[in-house]
Amino acid sequence: MQPTRISDPAYFHKVVDCQWACPAHTPVPEYIRLIGQGRYSDAYMINWVSNVFPGVLGRTCDRPCEPACRRGRVEENNGEKPEPVAICRLKRVAADHKDDVKSRMPSVQPPNGLRVACVGAGPSALTVARDLAPLGYQVTVYDGEAKAGGFIRTQIPRFRLPESVIDEETGYILDLGVEFRAGERIDSMKDLLSRGYDAIFVGCGAPRGRDLDVPGRKEAAGQIHIGIDWLASVSFGHVTGVGERVIVLGGGNTAMDCCRSARRLGGKDVKVVVRSGYDEMKASPWEKEDAVHEGIPILNFHVPKSFQHQDGKLTGMTFELVSATYDDKGRRNLVPTGEPDVFLECDTVLVAVGQENAFPWIEADCGIEFDRWGLPVLDKDSFRSTNPKVFFGGDAAFGPRNIITAVAHGHEAAVSIDRFLHDEAVDRRPPPLTNLMSQKMGIHEWSYHNDVSLDARFKVPWAAAQQALANIRVEVELGFDAATAFKEASRCLNCDVQTVFNRDTCIECDACVDICPMDCITFTDNGDEPDLRTRLKAPATNFAQDLYVSDELKTGRVLVKDEDVCLHCGLCAERCPTGAWDMQKFLLKTTQAGPACRDATVKTEVEAA
Numbered sequence: 245m246q247p248t249r250i251s252d253p254a255y256f257h258k259v260v261d262c263q264w265a266c267p268a269h270t271p272v273p274e275y276i277r278l279i280g281q282g283r284y285s286d287a288y289m290i291n292w293v294s295n296v297f298p299g300v301l302g303r304t305c306d307r308p309c310e311p312a313c314r315r316g317r318v319e320e321n322n323g324e325k326p327e328p329v330a331i332c333r334l335k336r337v338a339a340d341h342k343d344d345v346k347s348r349m350p351s352v353q354p355p356n357g358l359r360v361a362c363v364g365a366g367p368s369a370l371t372v373a374r375d376l377a378p379l380g381y382q383v384t385v386y387d388g389e390a391k392a393g394g395f396i397r398t399q400i401p402r403f404r405l406p407e408s409v410i411d412e413e414t415g416y417i418l419d420l421g422v423e424f425r426a427g428e429r430i431d432s433m434k435d436l437l438s439r440g441y442d443a444i445f446v447g448c449g450a451p452r453g454r455d456l457d458v459p460g461r462k463e464a465a466g467q468i469h470i471g472i473d474w475l476a477s478v479s480f481g482h483v484t485g486v487g488e489r490v491i492v493l494g495g496g497n498t499a500m501d502c503c504r505s506a507r508r509l510g511g512k513d514v515k516v517v518v519r520s521g522y523d524e525m526k527a528s529p530w531e532k533e534d535a536v537h538e539g540i541p542i543l544n545f546h547v548p549k550s551f552q553h554q555d556g557k558l559t560g561m562t563f564e565l566v567s568a569t570y571d572d573k574g575r576r577n578l579v580p581t582g583e584p585d586v587f588l589e590c591d592t593v594l595v596a597v598g599q600e601n602a603f604p605w606i607e608a609d610c611g612i613e614f615d616r617w618g619l620p621v622l623d624k625d626s627f628r629s630t631n632p633k634v635f636f637g638g639d640a641a642f643g644p645r646n647i648i649t650a651v652a653h654g655h656e657a658a659v660s661i662d663r664f665l666h667d668e669a670v671d672r673r674p675p676p677l678t679n680l681m682s683q684k685m686g687i688h689e690w691s692y693h694n695d696v697s698l699d700a701r702f703k704v705p706w707a708a709a710q711q712a713l714a715n716i717r718v719e720v721e722l723g724f725d726a727a728t729a730f731k732e733a734s735r736c737l738n739c740d741v742q743t744v745f746n747r748d749t750c751i752e753c754d755a756c757v758d759i760c761p762m763d764c765i766t767f768t769d770n771g772d773e774p775d776l777r778t779r780l781k782a783p784a785t786n787f788a789q790d791l792y793v794s795d796e797l798k799t800g801r802v803l804v805k806d807e808d809v810c811l812h813c814g815l816c817a818e819r820c821p822t823g824a825w826d827m828q829k830f831l832l833k834t835t836q837a838g839p840a841c842r843d844a845t846v847k848t849e850v851e852a853a
Contacts, residue, residue: 245773245802247795250744253678256830258790259807260740262331265312267652269676269834270294272309272331273740277692279334280733282726285345287338292345292416294834295335296371296651297396299409302336303721304400306497306528306646314737318762318809319700327701329735330724337729339409345416352421356380358665361441363430366394367647368638369447370417371654375837376661377420384441385422388429392418395449395639396647398476399498401505402717433606433634443633443661446620447654450639452602456493456595460551464593467558468551471502471596478505478716487591490514491561493548494596495525500532502594503540508716515588516542517561519578521568534720538713547578549585551593560589599644619643626660626670627653635660655836662837672843674835680828683741690827692741694814697734738812742830745803747795750824756816757781764806765816770796780804 250256258264262272270291278287291298310316313328320326358381362369365387373383391397392414396405418424430436436444453470455461461468467487471494477483490511492503495518506514516535518525521544525532536542546563553559563586566578601618611631613621620629620636627635637653639645660670683690705722706712712720724732757765763782770776773791777784784791784806794803817825835841 245770245776245791245793247802248790248792250680250742250792253676253832255790256678256680256740256742257676257832259742259810260830260832261312261314261789262309262329262739263832265308266295267308267649268294268296268655269652269832270309271740271831271833273736273738274831275338276329276331276334276733276736277738279337280693280730280736282730284338284341285343285348288342288345289348291335291338293836294651294655295648296374296417296654297367297413297647298335299339299413300396300405301647302332302334302339303405303409304396305332305335305648307332307530308648314739314809314811315735318737318811324700330701330704330732333704333721333724334729334733337724337726340723341726341729346419349416349420350378352378353380355382358382358442359384359440360443360445360661361386361436361439362445362447363436364394364446364448364638364640365389365392365414365424366447366449366638366650367396368640368650368654368657369394369445370414371651372445372447372637372658372661373422374417374420375655375658377417377422379662379838383422384425385418386425386428386430388427390426392424392426394447395472398479399472399501401475401478401501403504403508403712403715403720404501406717406719431605433610433612437610437631437633441633442665443635445657445661446629446634446636446640447638447650448640450599450601450644452600453498453595454598454600456548456597458548458550460553463556464551464553464558466556467591468593468595471498471594472599474594475501475505478509483509485509486511488512489590490592490594491588491590492516492594492596494518494598495520495527495542496596496598497527497531498599499594499596500527500535502596503535504538505716506592506594507538507540508713511592514540515590516540517546517548517563517588518542518544519547519566521545524568524576538709545578546586552587558591558593560587561593562587599639601640601643603640617643623671625656625673627657628660628664628670632664655834658837659835659841662841663843666842668843674841674843676835677833677840679831680742680744681831683827683829688818690741690814692738692827692829693734694738694741694812694827696737696811696813697731699731699735701735702728702732740830741812741814741827743792743805743810743812743814743816744826744828745792745794745805746824746826747797747803749822750794750797750803751822752797752799752801753821755819755821756825759815759819761813761815762806762809762811764808764810766804767797767801768804769800770802776804780806782806782809784808 638650789808792805
C-alpha cells in the first residue's frame with residue numbers, strides 16, 4: 245500500500261465517523277467537548293454555523309451521526325448491544341442551556357445590489373437565506389403560511405417540538421435582514437422570473453401526501469385523511485379531536501407522528517398498520533419505540549384491500565395477510581399467506597404511505613425540465629436546474645428526506661448561487677478548510693480529557709405519561725440536565741483528536757503495539773490492502789474505514805494502524821519514548837457561501853502571499 249496522505253481533507257474527516265455521516269458535516273466531537281465544559285453558547289454557535297437549527301434538530305433529527313458513532317462498535321456492554329453517544333440529545337443541551345446568542349450572530353454587510361428569491365420558508369430555503377443575507381444579498385422568502393419553518397412547523401407535532409423553539413431559530417435568520425413575505429404563495433414561476441431576481445431558490449418541500457386507491461376510498465372520504473395534511477391541521481388548531489378507533493397506514497416517521505397525535509386527541513384504540521415487517525419500516529428506530537412505549541400496537545404484513553362503510557360512514561378496513569420472500573438478489577416480494585382477510589374496526593384512517601413532489605405552479609415553458617418521477621433535473625452537486633438562474637434544495641430537489649439533509653442542500657445551493665452571481669462555475673466545489681493542532685501539554689499530558697468512560701448511554705427523562713398524553717402541546721422528552729449532559733458528553737471518544745505518526749523519530753520498539761488496548765497498531769511488511777488487512781495484530785475487517793500506513797521504516801517494515809476501532813485514548817503517544825506519535829486535533833470547516841468559495845478571491849490571496 246502507498247503511504248497515507250493525511251494532508252487529504254477527506255482522510256481524517258472520514259475517521260471522525262459522526263461528522264462524516266452528518267449531511268451538514270457538523271464538527272460533533274468539538275461541540276460535545278464544549279458541552280462537557282459547560283460552554284453551552286459556544287457549542288450552540290458551532291452547531292448553528294453548520295446545521296442552522298440546533299434546538300429543532302436536537303429534538304427531531306434523524307441522527308445519521310449516531311449509527312456511525314465509533315462507540316457503538318467498540319463498547320463492551322455486558323452482552324447488550326453497544327449504544328452510541330446521544331449526539332442528538334446533547335445538541336439539544338446546548339440549545340436549552342445557552343445564554344442569549346443574538347449578539348453572536350453574523351453582522352450584515354452593505355447591500356451588494358443582488359436579489360435572491362426563496363420559494364418556501366422551510367429548512368433548505370432558510371439555510372440559503374442564512375448564508376446569503378449576511379453577504380449583502382437582498383433575500384426575499386415567500387411562503388403561504390403566516391410563520392416561517394415549512395414542514396418543521398406544519399408536520400412535526402408540538403409534543404416533540406415546541407413552537408417557541410421554531411420561532412426562536414427561524415427568527416435568528418429573519419433578523420439578518422431577510423424579507424419574509426408571509427401568506428404569499430408563489431403560484432407561477434414565470435411570474436416570479438419576471439420580477440427581476442438575479443437567482444431563485446426553490447425549497448417548497450414535497451407538499452403532497454400519497455393517497456390510497458382501494459375500494460371504499462371515495463365513499464368514506466369524510467373519515468379518511470392524508471397524514472401530512474392532517475398533521476398540519478392539528479398544528480394550526482383546525483383539528484382538535486379524532487375518532488376513538490384510529491388506523492394509521494404507513495411505516496415512516498409521519499405515521500409515527502400521526503398515531504401519537506391521534507392518541508393525544510382522544511383516540512383510545514390507535515393502531516399502526518404496515519405492509520412490511522417491523523424492522524423494514526422507514527421510521528427511525530426511536531420513533532417506533534416511542535410509539536410502542538405509548539401503548540400503540542404496530543401490525544406487520546397487512547396489505548390494505550378495502551375501506552368498509554355504511555351509509556357513507558367508515559366502519560373499518562379489510563387487510564390481506566402477507567409474508568416476505570426474497571429472491572437471489574435480495575429483492576423482497578410480499579406473498580399472500582392464504583389466511584383469511586383481517587377486518588379492523590375504525591372511525592378514522594390516517595394515510596401516511598409517503599409523500600411526493602408537486603410543482604403545478606412551474607410552467608412547462610420556463611426552462612425547467614423534470615424527470616419521469618416529477619422531480620427537477622438537477623446537477624447533483626450544485627443543485628442547479630436546467631434554467632441557469634433557478635436552484636432547488638431540500639425535499640423539492642430529490643424527494644422527501646429529512647431536516648439535516650435539507651440544511652446541507654441549502655448550504656451547497658448558497659455556494660452555487662454565490663459563485664453564479666460572481667460569474668464563476670457553479671459545478672466547482674471549493675475544498676473545505678482543515679487544521680491539525682497538537683494537543684500536547686507536556687510529555688504525557690493532553691489538553692483534552694482522554695480517559696475512556698465506561699458509562700452506558702444515559703436515558704432521557706420523559707414527562708409523566710398521564711400529563712403527556714392529555715395535552716398535545718406538552719413536550720414529552722425533557723432533555724438532559726447539566727449533570728447528566730456532562731456524563732453523556734464524557735462518553736465521546738474524541739475521534740477528531742487524531743493519532744499522527746512521525747516515521748523519522750520512530751525506533752520500532754513496539755511499545756505502542758504493546759500498550760494499545762484495541763490491538764489496532766502493527767509493524768509489518770507492506771503488501772496489497774486485502775493481504776495486509778489479514779496480517780495485522782487484529783484483522784481489519786471493516787473495509788469502509790481506511791488503514792493508516794506509514795512510509796517505509798528503517799527496517800523496511802511499515803507501521804499500519806486500523807482506524808476502525810481506535811479509541812483515540814492517546815496511550816500510544818504517552819508510551820512512545822521518542823514522541824513518534826502525537827495527538828492532534830483535526831478540525832474541518834466546510835466552505836460556505838462568501839469570498840472563500842470563489843476562485844477569484846482565492847487566486848488573489850495566493851498571489852498576494
